Amino acid sequence: MNELDLFLSKLWSQYTSYTPSAEKISQLFGEKVINDHIAFRTFNLSHCNIAKQKEFLEQFGYKFGGDYFFEQKRLKAIHLENENPIYPKIFLSELILEDFSNELISVIEQISSDFNVENKENLFLGGRSWNIDYEVYLKLAEESEYASWLYVWGFCPNHFTVSVNHLEHYSELQEVNEMLKDNGYTLNSSGGEIKGSQNDLLEQSSTMADKIEVNFDTELKPVPSCYYEFAKRYADQSGNLYQGFVAKSADKIFESTNK
Numbered sequence: 001m002n003e004l005d006l007f008l009s010k011l012w013s014q015y016t017s018y019t020p021s022a023e024k025i026s027q028l029f030g031e032k033v034i035n036d037h038i039a040f041r042t043f044n045l046s047h048c049n050i051a052k053q054k055e056f057l058e059q060f061g062y063k064f065g066g067d068y069f070f071e072q073k074r075l076k077a078i079h080l081e082n083e084n085p086i087y088p089k090i091f092l093s094e095l096i097l098e099d100f101s102n103e104l105i106s107v108i109e110q111i112s113s114d115f116n117v118e119n120k121e122n123l124f125l126g127g128r129s130w131n132i133d134y135e136v137y138l139k140l141a142e143e144s145e146y147a148s149w150l151y152v153w154g155f156c157p158n159h160f161t162v163s164v165n166h167l168e169h170y171s172e173l174q175e176v177n178e179m180l181k182d183n184g185y186t187l188n189s190s191g192g193e194i195k196g197s198q199n200d201l202l203e204q205s206s207t208m209a210d211k212i213e214v215n216f217d218t219e220l221k222p223v224p225s226c227y228y229e230f231a232k233r234y235a236d237q238s239g240n241l242y243q244g245f246v247a248k249s250a251d252k253i254f255e256s257t258n259k
Contacts (some may be wrong), residue, residue, distance in 0.1 A: 128154030
């Protein structure tokens with residue numbers, strides 16, 4: 001196993017530890033599942049921003065593929081593509097902290113001194129290295145679900161994505177969605193169960209995040225962890241599968257971790 005395969009294996013192992021539905025769903029397909037992309041969340045602080053994450057991933061052959069802006073959620077994002085197309089794309093997003101209240105900024109600045117990111121791999125696998133308070137979590141969620149999710153889960157994969165294009169038993173995203181619902185999974189219906197269209201060259205859907213009991217300072221509380229995404233890509237005018245992302249669709253996919 002090369003270094004990138006080992007890194008991706010560690011990401012999947014960590015992700016499924018708090019997203020048990022993803023492991024179960026991957027087995028429902030009854031075939032080898034190929035990952036379209038893996039997504040991460042972070043803050044636009046100098047020691048943990050998407051530029052730092054990109055820098056780490058470059059050693060594995062990842063290169064810039066496109067950038068995105070989410071007006072309502074106040075996020076910047078980029079996606080990276082590997083020089084070897086068998087590897088999944090990586091979607092990196094960061095919260096634009098200065099666009100939020102002094103209270104939110106203060107909470108994030110306070111915990112940022114506990115970010116364990118000197119080892120840059122921890123930007124993806126470091127999890128949470130600070131204490132959390134349930135009331136603070138609820139307050140953050142009022143202003144930014146994205147911030148509250150990061151407050152609880154820290155630096156870890158936010159979701160993996162099944163490439164429908166590579167499935168043998170399913171050719172349409174709608175078929176995948178029906179299979180998921182038949183097996184009792186709830187889909188993110190924000191903006192419709194399927195976000196995007198053939199005209200956008202990308203269709204996406206996702207489950208709603210698992211609920212996991214988290215140990216806050218004084219109590220255990222169930223909170224949304226992560227979800228599993230499904231994507232079908234279409235060929236562009238050159239005949240190649242589109243490799244980018246559609247911001248208006250991704251905006252709705254983010255809501256898979258809403259309470």
